[in-house]
Amino acid sequence: xxxxxxxxxxxxxxxxxxxxxxxxxxxxxxxxxxxxxxxxxxxxxxxxxxxxxxxxxxxxxxxxxxxxxxxxxxxxxxxxxxxxxxxxxxxxxxxxxxxxxxxxxxxxxxxxxxxxxxxxxxxxxxxxxxxxxxxxxxxxxxxxxxxxxxxxxxxxxxxxxxxxxxxxxxxxxxxxxxxxxxxxxxxxxxxxxxxxxxxxxxxxxxxxxxxxxxxxxxxxxxxxxxxxxxxxxxxxxxxxxxxxxxxxxxxxxxxxxxxxxxxxxxx
Numbered sequence: 001x002x003x004x005x006x007x008x009x010x011x012x013x014x015x016x017x018x019x020x021x022x023x024x025x026x027x028x029x030x031x032x033x034x035x036x037x038x039x040x041x042x043x044x045x046x047x048x049x050x051x052x053x054x055x056x057x058x059x060x061x062x063x064x065x066x067x068x069x070x071x072x073x074x075x076x077x078x079x080x081x082x083x084x085x086x087x088x089x090x091x092x093x094x095x096x097x098x099x100x101x102x103x104x105x106x107x108x109x110x111x112x113x114x115x116x117x118x119x120x121x122x123x124x125x126x127x128x129x130x131x132x133x134x135x136x137x138x139x140x141x142x143x144x145x146x147x148x149x150x151x152x153x154x155x156x157x158x159x160x161x162x163x164x165x166x167x168x169x170x171x172x173x174x175x176x177x178x179x180x181x182x183x184x185x186x187x188x189x190x191x192x193x194x195x196x197x198x199x200x201x202x203x204x205x206x207x208x209x210x211x212x213x214x215x216x217x218x219x220x221x222x223x224x225x226x227x228x229x230x231x232x233x234x235x236x237x238x239x240x241x242x243x244x245x246x247x248x249x250x251x252x253x254x255x256x257x258x259x260x261x262x263x264x265x266x267x
Contacts, residue, residue, distance in 0.1 A: 003117060007124030011090070015128045018086045019135040022079055026136070029075045030143035033068060068148045069157060072140070073226040076161065079136065080168065080221065081197065086132060087169040088193035090125040091176020094118075095258060096186035114259050122173075122251075129169045137162055157233040164224045164235065171220045171243050172196070174250035181257040217242065 095118070112120075140162060144153050176193060180186045204221040223239040 003112065003120035004124045004127075007121050008127055011124065011128040014086075014089075015131050018082070019132045022082045022132065023135045023139040025079060025082065026075060026139040027143050030072070030147050033071055033147050068144065068153045069230050072144075072153075072158070073161075073230045076226045080224070080226070081201065083132070083136075083165060083169055084172045084197045084220075085193055087129055087172035088176045088196050089189050090128065091173040092180045092186055092189035092192045094121050094125055094173075094177050094180070095261075096180045096189065115255060118255055118258050122177075125173055126170070129173070130166075133165050133169065136165055154233075157230045160233055160235065161226060161229045164229060164240075167240065167243060167247075168220060168224050171247045174247045174254065177254045178250040178257065181254055181261060 140158070144158075176189075176196060179192065179196070180189075186192055200219040201221050204219040217239070220243045223236065223243045225236070228236050
């Protein structure tokens with residue numbers, strides 16, 4: 001429990017910054033929905049002149065901007081990137097920060113096994129992400145109640161979309177964690193997390209542009225496509241199953257790798 005509390009407190013400032021950023025993004029963009037909704041016909045005409053490949057690259061080829069749900073889907077595309085960078089940062093830094101700062105030997109000297117240490121640190125990271133997740137929910141419903149006419153937004157597809165956030169976050173935590181344990185040392189989590197997030201996002205974009213489903217299938221941005229979820233009020237279960245499988249495998253592999261890892265000492 002002491003490890004959990006320490007890890008959570010260490011991330012508290014980071015959580016506040018990430019939560020404020022994504023909360024502001026939702027509230028600011030939803031605040032202009034009223035003016036935006038009066039120009040949808042003109043906007044749709046303008047978007048029709050863009051190359052289909054360009055719209056596909058940014059996940060906007062099937063968005064219906066004539067209603068609040070479609071407009072929120074556009075905002076959520078940007079929110080996904082913010083959420084994944086935060087989750088990937090926590091995943092890559094879960095174990096590597098102890099090694100880069102040479103504090104791991106002090107932690108391992110405590111009367112707690114490596115499995116207990118890993119579990120406490122993982123739960124602290126998930127608790128931190130849960131705070132950001134809660135902010136997403138609160139700001140979403142607050143912005144809809146403030147800036148969207150009552151009854152215009154169907155709740156079921158919106159709730160299903162928001163439920164995808166937790167699985168989406170866990171994927172990047174788990175993958176970031178296992179990659180950090182596979183490499184010799186992570187000196188800075190930022191290059192790794194940015195590379196992972198934008199690498200998978202580019203796979204989704206170029207897979208759609210090139211018609212290569214084999215590229216898209218490995219990216220969680222495809223598995224949790226806001227367009228599909230909002231239109232069908234459901235997850236694409238075969239695709240989501242891939243994310244879940246990768247997450248489980250990454251978590252199991254992380255525990256095994258950490259149990260056998262040669263931890264560098266400060267001396």
